[in-house]
Every structure is written in C-alpha cells, then in structure tokens.
Amino acid sequence: MVRIGLEIHGYVNLEQTKKKLFCECFAEHGEVSPNTNICPVCTGQPGSKPMLPNKEAIDKAVEIGLMLGCKISPKLMFQRKHYSYPDLPNGYQKTMSGSYSMPVGINGKFLGIGIQQVHLEEDPARYEPSTGKVDYNRSGVPLIEIVTAPDFTSAEQVENWLKKLMTTLAYIKAIHKDAGIKADVNINIERHPRVEVKNVNSFSSIVRAINAEEKRQKKVLESKEKTEQHTRAWDDLNGVTHFMRSKETAEDYMFIPEPDLPVIDIKDDYLAKLKSRLPERPDEKIKKYENMGIEKENAEVLASEIILAELFEKISKSVDPILTAKWLRREFVRITNYNQKELDEMKITEKELIPLLKLIQHNKITEKTGQKIMNELGLKLFDVEKYVKDNRLEAVSDKGDLEKFCREAIKENPKVVDDYKNGNEKAVNFLIGQIMRKSRGTASPDEVLRLLKKLI
Numbered sequence: 372m373v374r375i376g377l378e379i380h381g382y383v384n385l386e387q388t389k390k391k392l393f394c395e396c397f398a399e400h401g402e403v404s405p406n407t408n409i410c411p412v413c414t415g416q417p418g419s420k421p422m423l424p425n426k427e428a429i430d431k432a433v434e435i436g437l438m439l440g441c442k443i444s445p446k447l448m449f450q451r452k453h454y455s456y457p458d459l460p461n462g463y464q465k466t467m468s469g470s471y472s473m474p475v476g477i478n479g480k481f482l483g484i485g486i487q488q489v490h491l492e493e494d495p496a497r498y499e500p501s502t503g504k505v506d507y508n509r510s511g512v513p514l515i516e517i518v519t520a521p522d523f524t525s526a527e528q529v530e531n532w533l534k535k536l537m538t539t540l541a542y543i544k545a546i547h548k549d550a551g552i553k554a555d556v557n558i559n560i561e562r563h564p565r566v567e568v569k570n571v572n573s574f575s576s577i578v579r580a581i582n583a584e585e586k587r588q589k590k591v592l593e594s595k596e597k598t599e600q601h602t603r604a605w606d607d608l609n610g611v612t613h614f615m616r617s618k619e620t621a622e623d624y625m626f627i628p629e630p631d632l633p634v635i636d637i638k639d640d641y642l643a644k645l646k647s648r649l650p651e652r653p654d655e656k657i658k659k660y661e662n663m664g665i666e667k668e669n670a671e672v673l674a675s676e677i678i679l680a681e682l683f684e685k686i687s688k689s690v691d692p693i694l695t696a697k698w699l700r701r702e703f704v705r706i707t708n709y710n711q712k713e714l715d716e717m718k719i720t721e722k723e724l725i726p727l728l729k730l731i732q733h734n735k736i737t738e739k740t741g742q743k744i745m746n747e748l749g750l751k752l753f754d755v756e757k758y759v760k761d762n763r764l765e766a767v768s769d770k771g772d773l774e775k776f777c778r779e780a781i782k783e784n785p786k787v788v789d790d791y792k793n794g795n796e797k798a799v800n801f802l803i804g805q806i807m808r809k810s811r812g813t814a815s816p817d818e819v820l821r822l823l824k825k826l827i
Contacts, residue, residue: 393421415460436476485520
C-alpha cells in the first residue's frame with residue numbers, strides 16, 4: 372500500500388493591501404520586468420529590518436486554518452530557516468515552520484484527510500541556474516503552506532481532494548487564483564523509506580509524479596537495492612523523478628526565533644470576528660442542498676462557486692429550490708459561458724431571477740420564453756415582469772386560443788397529419804413547431820401535444 376502526504380504552497384490573495392509580507396513592495400504575480408518591485412528589505416541589504424507582518428496575510432492564514440478545521444495557535448512566531456542558495460538574499464527564510472514553530476493552525480481535518488499544520492512564510496526570489504540571474508520581485512511575497520498527514524492512498528484520491536480544497540479556499544478568496552499552487556509530495560510504499568518529491572507545479576503533474584515514484588519504489592524493492600529517506604526532483608518532460616539529495620533534518624536548517632519580529636498574540640475577540648465572517652464549506656452546502664431535494668450533481672455544481680451558492684440560497688427562499696437549482700446550474704451557467712464572462716462579472720442578481728423563476732414556476736411563461744429572457748438579461752438588465760407584459764410573452768392559458776391554433780395547423784398541413792395517422796410519430800413535432808410559432812413561443816408544448824392528439 373502507498374502512503375502519500377502533501378506540503379501545499381500557494382500565494383496568499385491580498386485583495387486590499389497587495390503588499391509583500393514584511394515590506395511595502397507590491398506583491399506582483401504577472402508579467403513584470405525583473406527586479407522592479409524591490410527594496411532593501413526584500414533584497415536582504417545590510418542593516419535592513421523587516422516591517423511588522425502584513426495583517427491581511429495573517430488574517431487570511433487564520434481563515435484558512437479555520438476552514439480546514441484546525442486549532443488556531445494562541446501565539447504565532449516567525450523563525451529563521453537557514454540554508455544557502457542564490458534565491459535567498461538573507462541566507463535564511465522567515466517562516467512559521469520549524470523546530471520551535473508556532474504555526475497558524477494545527478490538528479485539522481478536511482474531507483477525511485488530517486491537516487498537520489497551516490503556516491505562513493515568505494517566498495524566496497526566482498533564481499535561473501542557466502544564467503545565474505536572480506529576480507527578487509517575488510522575494511518576500513506571502514506564501515501559505517498546508518501540510519497534510521500521510522493519509523492519501525492513491526494519486527486519484529489526491530487529485531480529487533486537491534480540487535475540493537481549492538474550491539473551499541476560493542470561498543474565502545484565500546489563494547491567488549492566477550498564480551497557481553505547487554506541492555512537495557511525500558510518498559512511500561510499504562518497506563520503502565519515505566521520499567519527498569519537490570516542487571510539483573500542477574494537479575496533473577502531482578498525479579503523474581505520484582504514479583511514477585510509486586512505480587520506481589516497487590522496482591527498487593524488487594531489485595533489493597539499498598535505499599534511504601531522501602529528496603527527489605520531478606522531471607515533468609520525461610515523467611520521472613531524479614535523486615536530489617539526502618533528506619534534510621530540522622537541525623540542518625538551524626531554526627532560531629526571528630529576533631526582529633515580535634510574537635503575535637491571537638486574541639479571542641479577533642478569532643471570533645474572523646469566524647463570524649466565514650461561509651459554510653462547499654461540502655457542508657452540498658449536504659444541505661441534497662436534504663432540500665436537489666440532485667447530487669446539481670448540488671455539487673451549485674456549491675462549486677460561492678457566487679452560485681449564495682444566489683441559490685437567496686432565490687430558493689422565494690422560489691421552488693429544485694426549479695432554482697435547475698435554472699442556475701443550466702441556464703445561468705450557460706449564458707455566463709456564452710458571454711465569455713466569469714461568474715463574478717455577471718450583473719444578473721436575485722432581483723431579476725426571482726420574478727423570472729416565479730413566472731416559470733406558476734406557468735405564466737414557458738421555459739422557452741424564460742430561456743430567451745435569460746439571454747436578454749445577459750446583455751442588459753431590465754424589469755422582467757414589465758418586459759413580459761410589454762412584449763405579450765405570457766403563456767397561452769386560454770384553451771380556446773390554443774385549440775384555435777391547433778385546428779389551424781391541422782388544416783394547413785394535411786399531409787403531415789396523414790403521415791402521423793399512418794404511424795409516423797415524429798410528424799407531430801412539425802405541427803407543434805407551427806403552433807409554437809403562431810403563439811410566439813408562449814404555448815406549453817405538452818399541452819399542445821395533448822390537444823393535437825385529441826383533435827387528430
């Protein structure tokens with residue numbers, strides 16, 4: 372059996388400050404000229420000292436810990452993690468991990484996987500070995516690290532869990548969505564020492580790296596080759612791992628408390644404030660929606676985006692939840708994709724959707740009319756009820772009018788009627804189309820079919 376644990380790194384999403392962890396430099400993740408967002412602090416110049424840590428980054432780190440069911444430490448402390456590499460200007464990294472660590476959160480659990488700790492640290496610079504150049508733009512940018520217990524037993528389980536993790540963290544906009552994540556993957560099969568595969572940069576690569584390393588370890592055991600705990604690099608191009616170095620220990624990093632930064636006290640009222648503004652997790656919403664009678668597939672789609680989830684919960688207070696789920700999952704997502712927008716770019720709100728869905732629920736308009744109105748709302752907002760009235764889009768409810776349209780269609784298309792009488796069941800669809808045209812799409816297709824069969 373294989374045992375797998377993850378050390379997941381992601382850039383903290385700083386919506387307000389957009390600053391680095393210990394200085395005023397802009398935390399940039401896009402295409403920027405090298406070494407433009409830098410200062411003496413993030414480039415490790417002699418005599419420079421860090422500012423107090425970015426409060427927004429601390430807040431986000433605590434919120435992540437809470438969302439993952441962690442116990443939040445009453446005190447947070449940064450340490451110096453020493454190692455020598457060109458991307459580290461001070462010769463050490465400021466981090467909450469290490470021998471005497473006080474991480475943000477410990478002993479959590481998320482979807483059956485233990486969370487050993489959640490902590491905050493600064494990102495190193497970007498070093499290019501082929502040229503020897505170092506770009507310090509990302510040096511000091513706040514990174515969150517989530518360390519899981521070795522509870523995974525397959526690459527597929529890891530992939531599914533990671534997707535749900537990212538959906539959950541997107542609820543609180545905790546991780547910078549355009550910067551992606553990377554992971555160090557700890558893997559060992561039975562009787563083989565643990566191996567850490569460093570810096571794997573995508574979900575698909577994580578899956579491939581796990582499968583490749585599991586296969587390699589099996590071959591090692593079969594050959595009875597002597598092995599020990601060590602660190603490997605992932606070669607994404609060739610789909611294999613390569614030996615990097617023997618596994619470091621905490622002593623190798625010479626952790627010491629950061630003398631230039633104070634210990635941070637986490638007060639009860641501060642923690643209560645953060646807890647009060649956290650949403651339900653997606654997995655909790657899915658269970659709640661299923662209890663409302665929503666199909667699991669629809670519930671999962673609604674919970675996959677907090678915007679959809681919040682819209683559903685507002686609308687379903689006034690409209691049938693099953694109808695609401697169906698229209699949000701299909702039609703609202705459809706027009707979002709058609710207009711090539713993200714959900715948070717759509718201007719349609721419950722103000723427009725509640726009256727629209729009420730008209731459909733009470734058979735005041737047909738579903739086809741509702742779809743057309745959704746298309747129009749995707750382009751411009753308007754008063755739905757007034758629009759339906761002004762454009763005479765109300766569903767044909769007068770049986771006399773509907774019967775009139777049916778008789779006209781039968782009279783105008785005798786050959787089609789004969790085809791239907793002779794056993795061509797599909798011929799009736801042409802007649803339904805003619806009646807829908809006569810009624811300007813406001814007739815119920817089911818009612819039209821019933822009447823046609825009766826009259827023919």
